[in-house]
Amino acid sequence: MRLSMPSDPMRPAPTRVLTRRREVADTWTLELEPGGTAERPFAPGQFNMLYVFGVGEIPISLSGDPASPHRQVHTVRAVGPVSRALAALGPDAAVGVRGPFGQGWPVEAAAGADVVLIAGGLGLAPLRPALYYILSRRARYGRVVLLYGARSPGDILFRRELERWRRRTDLEVRVTVDHAGSDWLGRVGVATNLVPLASFDPGDTVAFVCGPEVMMRFAVAALREAGVDTAAIYLSMERNMKCAIGHCGHCQFGPTFVCKDGPVLSFERIRGLLSRKEI
Amino acid sequence: MGKTSDAALITRVGVQRLIEVLTARGYQVIGPTVRNGAIGYDAIAGIGDFPVGWTDEQDGGHYRLRRRDDAAFFGYAVGPHSWKRYLHPPRLRLWRAQRSGDEMRIIDEDDEPPRYAFIGVRACELNAIAIQDKVFLGGPYVDPHYRSRREAIFTVAVNCAVAGGTCFCASMGTGPKVEAGFDLALTEIVHDGEHRFLVEPGTDFGAQVLAELPYRPAPPADIDTARAIVERTAQSMGREMPATDVPALLRRNLEHSRWDDVAERCLTCGNCTMVCPTCFCTSVEDETDLSGTMATRTRRWDSCFTMDFSYIHGGSVRSSTRARYRQWMTHKLSTWVEQFGTSGCVGCGRCISWCPVGIDITEEVRVLHEDECDGDDS
Structure with a gap:
């Protein structure tokens, strides 16, 4: 048996689950050891490939603080065979990790400008590291706005953290849900309806959008309506991925490989494709 | 291309000797041979394994072997196999994982990579x-499996003496004359005297191997004959890619009604992707043994014509036949250029011959092109 081939980007590093926390009914946050190294530094918006023994491997965004690369935090919605197996792993369970992969949010380039983050559903998870990054360097940014839409009050991710963020005076947080019972005192409607309510300077704003594709299309329309330059809008795309290194071909979105050119892509780069069906 | 003065002449005995020399140097010699009614690539022990005296008749959805009236070794165009099945194998075990309790260990494959000639x-x-080199070696990540196979190969190229009915390399600028990337290049001269082969070394190593063969300097007349053979092949291509900016043409026509027309014919079988020498897409399979302690990860060729290929939670991104054919063809001829700086098509014609319904990539481009030209006229 030969020792590991460190140059093989398809080889996962074995690691283990540190903690597991239920966020909402079908969504769990797993904290992993970095695997084979003391730290696995990542940029906000990047993802890891997580392997469950014998079941398979899927891309999962890093949802933790990039300032803590010794903890790999992933928020997983249990919807498929691998994500269900992953979400079921308890502390100390073995898991394989490859990564981090991909291009993240342009948090450095956004310094000096207002930043609007628009999240739909689980899309809040890949945006959270960007918010951590910005809040830890708060003085370098203008106004910062988080607009978040969930399906129902019971589906709101990171609820306690959102409450904490809401209390900050240097961060505008607005939450809406698609549908709710009479005990919900907040807004009902889609996340993009929040854009006209938020206060930011459209002429000097960078927008980060992550959610279902249809939601992102509407978010882009709302941002443009508000006067945000399309060159300042970034989206995180989702496609099938098997390798994360641009070799398997599955994640192609026109000429872009979502795994290595994205997942965060500027709207300018994909605008001709986003409006087409089945690209 | 080897210098003309390096050109040598060998006979059939010299080709036999070439196989023996390469075998003696530790290569697994792979070459053309008749298998299941087609000329494929497989292990070769001697010249008797070549498709001696066979040629192939090709057209849209059509491939038949035919007898030639001579004993040519290389008197055919190309068959369903391409060399990617050796450099980028159809199935490859990537690693295994062993679990005991909460511990997991990755076991790397320790097989020596094969050395192919x-x-x-x-x-x-x-x-x-060269195109797959860009895919697997040219980006930020390198595929170590491809690299180890690729770096070890010895390449004996052959200038085409016949063009197949679906060949269009001349219009893609990719043939029929071999230009680079070989150790030795052969041109088979089967008429006008003795059955012989002009040999041109492309590397120093190729020249060393040539020196071990019974050869004689090539007479100028044979060099001229070899050149004429390739020129004649270039003039007899069965197909032609329209001479236009194809990548831009496809970018302009993503919603053309022709895609619906193709969808009426396409069976989404994926044959075109399997026979294509550049299609590189793969998927992975994970399985465990019966004890549940050993898991295996296998990489296998995949096709953008399957529904699974683009599946994400909620459904397949490309569920219609129209979208899947469009993905394959626009990737091959258009977005590939943006990704890798080259077209993904080399004009070998395999996708035309092996399409069960004879869809012709050159014809599909021609229809889009002529439709635009007609639009300009009106």
């Missing part, structure tokens, strides 16, 4: 290998 590599195929 390829005999009979055509110009289109050399270009296909």
